[in-house]
Amino acid sequence: MEFHIDNMTCGGCAKSVTKAIQSVDPEAKVDIDLGAKVVRVISSSEEAAIAGKLDAVGYSPRRAA
Known part of the structure; x- marks a missing residue:
């Protein structure tokens, strides 16, 4: 799954995003492209659960194009 986080x-933001996902x-597995503001996640968890957690910690995700 991929998210765009405006x-x-x-680096601190990236660390917080990784911590929230984990x-x-x-x-x-979390791969962050800070320049593009894209997070790629390999997880057995539901995409909605991860997106909800990111939103809860202040990093509102949207589907990456």
Whole structure:
């Protein structure tokens, strides 16, 4: 799954996004392209659960194009 997160602007943001995703699925593989503000996630968790957690911590995701 891929998300675009407009307000992910620095390494600290990337770390927070990774932590939020891994709080839903500790085994999730997270790949962040900070320049493009895109997060790619490989997880067995539901996309909605991950998106909901990101939204809850202030990083509202939208589907990457």
